[in-house]
Amino acid sequence: MRLTKPTLFTNLPVTCEGRDLPGDLFAQLMREDPSTIKGAETLMLGEMLTLPQNFGNIFLGETFSSYISVHNDSNQVVKDILVKADLQTSSQRLNLSASNTAVAELKPECCIDDVIHHEVKEIGTHILVCAVSYTSQFGEKLYFRKFFKFQVLKPLDVKTKFYNAETDEVFLEAQIQNITTSPMFMEKVSLEPSMMYNVTELNSVTSRDQGESTFGKMSYLQPMDTRQYLYCLKPKTEYAEKAGVIKGVTVIGKLDIVWKTNLGERGRLQTSQLQRMAPGYGDIRLSLEVIPDTVNLEEPFDIVCKITNCSERTMDLVMEMCNMRSIHWCGISGRQLGKLTPGASLLLPLTVFSSEQGLQSISGLRLTDTFLKRTYEYDDIAQVCVVCPFMSNEC
Amino acid sequence: MTHNKASRCGVPLTCCDSSPLQSSKNWRAAVDLTGRLLTAHGQGYGKAGQPTSHTTDSLQLWFVRLSLLTKLNLFQNAELECEPFGNLDQPDLYYEYYPTVYPGRRGSMVPFSMRLLHAELPQYLGKPQEALDRLYNLKTICLAILENLGKGLAEDGSMITLAQENRQASLTLWRSRLSRVMYSMANCLLLMKDYVLAVETYHSIIQYEPQQRVQLLSGIGRIFLQIGDVKTAERYFQDVEKAYQMKGSNLSHATCVLMNRAFVYLSQNNYADAHTTFLEVLKIDPKNPVANNNAAVCLLYLGRLKESLGQLEGLVQQDPALYLHESVLFNLTTMYELESSRSTQKKQALLDAVACREGDSFNTQCLKLV
DSSP, rough: OBOOOOEEEEEOOOOOTSSTTTHHHHHHHHOOOOTTTTTTTTTTTEEEEOOOOOOEEEEEEEEEEEEEEEESSSSSEEEEEEEEEEESSSEEEOOEEEEEEEEEEOOTEEEEEEEEEEEEOEEEEEEEEEEEEEEEEOOOOEEEEEEEEEEEOEEEEEEEEEEOSSSSSSEEEEEEEESSSSEEEEEEEEEEEEETTEEEEEEEEEETTEEETTTOOOOOOOOTTEEEEEEEEEEEEEHHHHTTOSEEEEEEEEEEEEEEEEEEEEEEOOOEEEEEEEEOOOEEEEEEEEOEEEETOOOOEEEEEEEOOHHHHHHSEEEEEEOOEEEEEOSSSSSEEEEOOOOOOEEHHHHHHEESSSOOOEEOEEEEETTEEEEEESSSSSEEEEEEEOOSSTO | OOOOOOOOGGGOOOTTTTHHHHHTTTTTHHHHHHHHHHHTOHHHHHHHHEEEEEEEHHHHHHHHHHHHHHTTTOOOHHHHHHGTTSOOOOOOGGGGGTTTTTTTTSSSSHHHHHHHHHHHHHGGGGGHHHHHHHHHHHHHHHHHHHHHHHHTTTTTTTOOOOOOHHHHHHHHHHHHHHHHHHHHHHHHHHHHTTTHHHHHHHHTTTTTGGGHHHHHHHHHHHHHHHOOOHHHHHHHHHHHHHHHHOOOOOHHHHHHHHHHHHHHHTTTTTTTHHHOOOHHHHHHHHTTTHHHHHHHHHHHHOOHHHHHHHHHHHHHHHHHHOOOHHHHHHHHHHHHHOOOOHHHHHHHHHHHHHHHHTTTOGGGGGOOOO
């Protein structure tokens, strides 16, 4: 018998008042009912435990627990009983029995009990094979097997999306959907990064010393509901230098998900290593090291650009700044930046201000490689929020 | 109860008419009796749609009939019989409609318990939202009446002055009605699996029924255990324990604290400690049926089938009045099926035991004989 957790018995309260025809009868019946809560008989959820009535569903990552009982139905004593329990999947056969020694004898009406546990790691058909071998009273060696077949289903649907920030950070959005038939409490959803990255999880709000989940009171996931988790990955400093030149597929890390259902029934899953396609940067990559989020109108602010040579040849770069409608650059345009070898990068501090309020996009940088006489244009490099600092009517 | 001369067809109605049938749980027979009494009233089978003449007595009979149908889980029958009453606010359900029978009386003749039952019924028929709407309506009425009483007016807002003790009695009555409605709402939300709202509603009952604080907090803890959120459940159970430590020893409170602890052990897969804790409850309260049943359940999870069966069978034999209950019998028959493929005989024996004692309303499904 599969040992899923027991369930709590629920009552259906039917009450009346003293002035009604049944008088105290209904209340008395409820007080005498052993399954009601004494003192609060109208509370539906009682404390009586009821054993599982059917096999139910089993999902990948959960633990399959089962009671195995061998009962002597006959009126004879049997000897040398050996019970073996195996779990057969499409790919392997696992031995689950706790003991491998034979029981000397089994009297009539007695039984041999065993409780086995197994963390299910495969989807699909599983067969529990119970084999019993014994010797009858007359010395006959007998053997029989029983098969119990069940399906292991998929509990979660996980989708991932990567977002590349203007800096070297990568944001991972993980969408998790509960595709079982009962609510799930998500105990832990964490990202274990690969060795190249450090991860910060962005799924809790810390106020004073307490951390509260971003999901607030909805700590559980109803069937078919989806949740999004957000993580920020920053490449470690030793890899950061190479980050601009990384091409192709990189391994980001894997998601570790632990959930609980009725009365603490636990499940655990890990995704495979998540991969990300590094965006192509072309020959030269211009990224922003330092940029403020919010600036004041018409007030110059400093930014630091990082220019990385992603090509195979040395470059000799000239920087030109073009003023756009709202973005105005300060400083000298047309400067020589010097030679840049392949894979190397340089930091360039610049000053700029905006003449319009709102979310402004920084544009207007032009880099020219004097060797090949090729110009690279950089527009919409980053966004900055421009606000009016004056509180009076003048603004 | 006023037994007025004008009870139709000269059938005297006493309170005790259906009691003996009810107390022996022969609810089917009791339902039949109400049918006969209502027919004598001119309102029985086949009389729907004819001009009505309700009295407080006939309405009480209807209430008893509907509540028994609900107890028998015959929800569709109850809904069908409720339909002619509409939303219980039709003119012929008010005292003013019968000025000769009830001179000078005002208001609704429908018992509050009947309104509550009528509101709860849809949730058992797969329409929980409708039940919630009706219950919210009832709640609003209760709150309005309490507000009127608080302002020194009569229940319906009129300027009639009430004597102090009448006002106090009315306040107590309507407060208890309000918390009863809120229990119904919370139970309905739980049925709908809207755990967040259910927890909030149970929580808000505490201010109206502070003496039930321990039971309510423990109940909320159990809801969180059902979701799988063991940590939050533990927090609620800790609140219960703190209250217990402050107030001093109280038997049922101590039992509650131990039960909660046992449930937490269960949720941590620690069946051994759960079993020990249930046994500790039995040291304080040896006849506690829940602890006895739950201890036996733990034994099964520890691989001790025979012991578990022995315990439960012993309990049923010693005290059949208490233990021939649906939940215990479910557990017994499940274990019989696990023990041997020849479980039918033992289940049959249970059926015989039940037949001797229980009335005609016992739900034999729990014996799993089919």
